[in-house]
Amino acid sequence: MNTSEKMYHIQCQESDIGHYVLLPGDPGRVSEIAKRLEHAKRVASNREYTTYTGYLDGVKVSVTSTGIGGPSAAIALEELIKLGAHTFIRVGTCGGIDCSLEPGSLIIATGAIRKEGTTSEYIPIEFPAVGNFELLTALNNAAHKLSHQSYLGIVESKDSFYGQHEPDQMPNAAILKQKWEAWKAGGALASEMETSALYIISAIRRVRCGSILLLIRNREKENLENTPPTMCDTNAHLLDTAVEGMRQIIRIDKEAQ
Numbered sequence: 001m002n003t004s005e006k007m008y009h010i011q012c013q014e015s016d017i018g019h020y021v022l023l024p025g026d027p028g029r030v031s032e033i034a035k036r037l038e039h040a041k042r043v044a045s046n047r048e049y050t051t052y053t054g055y056l057d058g059v060k061v062s063v064t065s066t067g068i069g070g071p072s073a074a075i076a077l078e079e080l081i082k083l084g085a086h087t088f089i090r091v092g093t094c095g096g097i098d099c100s101l102e103p104g105s106l107i108i109a110t111g112a113i114r115k116e117g118t119t120s121e122y123i124p125i126e127f128p129a130v131g132n133f134e135l136l137t138a139l140n141n142a143a144h145k146l147s148h149q150s151y152l153g154i155v156e157s158k159d160s161f162y163g164q165h166e167p168d169q170m171p172n173a174a175i176l177k178q179k180w181e182a183w184k185a186g187g188a189l190a191s192e193m194e195t196s197a198l199y200i201i202s203a204i205r206r207v208r209c210g211s212i213l214l215l216i217r218n219r220e221k222e223n224l225e226n227t228p229p230t231m232c233d234t235n236a237h238l239l240d241t242a243v244e245g246m247r248q249i250i251r252i253d254k255e256a257q
């Protein structure tokens, strides 16, 4: 491959991208993360994909938004891997499945339920979507270091946001609700839309990915306790923890060299 070639969707070339990449879904979150890097500059913005690149402890690190959902995240990840990136942290948001979780909690996804269509085009459904152990450990250590409460566990990655929030509006309501109850009984923590695609593709391409998510609202908790909607309206602790996790993995990699 000609490495000066720009990738079709993210509009970046190899020299634009670090080997380490933070992956928010929301393009609006990219500059907020980039502020936590050294000398970060915007390198491209096309469709849902905005990229900044800077440094952490002298090592080049990029931030690229994935947009919403598996198809969009899969494109970002595939193109970043083609440009040489090998270590990824998703920096996302989620809604509660486990009724004990407070809005504002940080969820570190050990694995993801593959309730999406993208990864079935890659590998049969029996293959599990699992995070990279080193990265999950680094994220967990980062949360402890910064004194932020975090929870390790399984998340649901689905395709339909409104299928989660308004299942009764869907002809498929009975199946949606039955599966949701099954995930709850199985101890799943939260629901989002990209982690399973990122984990499956990372496994297939032999790169590392970990996902950390901010729980912004927990309808299960509200329903159980009969309390009004409560939204978490701050994400600084998510961004600080994700960047500290990346700093830790960079340090571990340097020590192993």
Ligand SMILES: O=P(O)(O)O[C@H]1O[C@H](CO)[C@@H](O)[C@H]1O
Binding pocket: 024, 025, 026, 067, 068, 069, 091, 092, 093, 094, 161, 192, 193, 194
């Ligand atoms: O905040 P981000 O990272 O986009 O993550 C979550 O928010 C979006 C839905 O509102 C989906 O992308 C979901 O996974």
Ligand SMILES: O=c1cc[nH]c(=O)[nH]1
Binding pocket: 093, 094, 095, 096, 161, 164, 191, 192, 193, 216, 217
């Ligand atoms: O409830 C939520 C919150 C964020 N993202 C989701 O997919 N669901």
